[in-house]
Amino acid sequence: MPLDRIDCDLLSLLQKDARLSNKELAAAVGLAPSSCLARVQRLRSEGVLRGAHAEVDPQALGVGLQALIAVQLRQHSRAQVKAFWKHALGLPEVLSVFHVAGTHDFQVHVAVRDAHHLRDLALDAFTTRPEVAHIQTSLIFEWAKGQVMPNYRA
Amino acid sequence: MPLDRIDCDLLSLLQKDARLSNKELAAAVGLAPSSCLARVQRLRSEGVLRGAHAEVDPQALGVGLQALIAVQLRQHSRAQVKAFWKHALGLPEVLSVFHVAGTHDFQVHVAVRDAHHLRDLALDAFTTRPEVAHIQTSLIFEWAKGQVMPNYRA
DNA sequence: TTGTTTCACGAAATAAATTCGAGGGATTGG
């Protein structure tokens, strides 16, 4: 199941705007709506297309500050890694979690109300955890996402 | 323009699954389809809902490796920051860019084919840049996104 | 009270998604 050029175009278009109608999509890739639909359904059933998520304005939700929190664990046992992973993903303030190799073990992207909230979060949800040895918080000035996942199969 | 409980429910549902039909959405929040549509349209026109993006399987696109590249600039002039920002966002390998305050100036999330590709990217697109003083690359073992942007207005 | 605003509803009109049968190439096997 290789991806041909039309599949790639579909993936690219839907990553930029998942609300494109099947009709618009079909026109954009030069296919009849029924053929286009069949392709998109195939991509979904194969797991290449995993879903779609709406993007909301953080400020409208009262998010005034975002930060990256670098976390170092005390030990690198599988149990501790898993425990922290689950804990972090369960916090409402957490937007995403990276488990990384390097000087730190995790980078956690958080969205908070303000500096006060960030301090409380760091102290209550990170520093006090038994598996956490050390954290280092970096304020985010600006944050942007690339348009699409690169495609190395093209 | 305050967000009431129904607005928040809509935002939450659409962040989890932007492909929900208006009909399903209406049923989920207990509104008639026409009323639900009016709310979603209002949220869009107000800029609270910014759009929707499909999620694709990185492996299906030949992405075998992801990394976080921490970047330190030589100087912290506005010109250098802006230059690097634009450069990074223009690279196809870049998924997102964080401009941060702290020991580093940027964290760049990249998706590459393999270790070779990562080395080439680091050397050709980061280290050789005039405004870059130093980089530190961290392999990503695992990466997960939280479900929704937290809502501090509720 | 009275006027005004806001919001939800449902029916009708419009438009879209989805199903299905059939035809055109290309590849495979005889």
Place this chain on the structure above:
DNA sequence: CCAATCCCTCGAATTTATTTCGTGAAACAA
């Protein structure tokens, strides 16, 4: 070389959803 098969496409018909619009009820202000 021919025939059979497969894969993908198309377009019309059907089903389903989106969108528009007029109405009316509740909340609020004067």
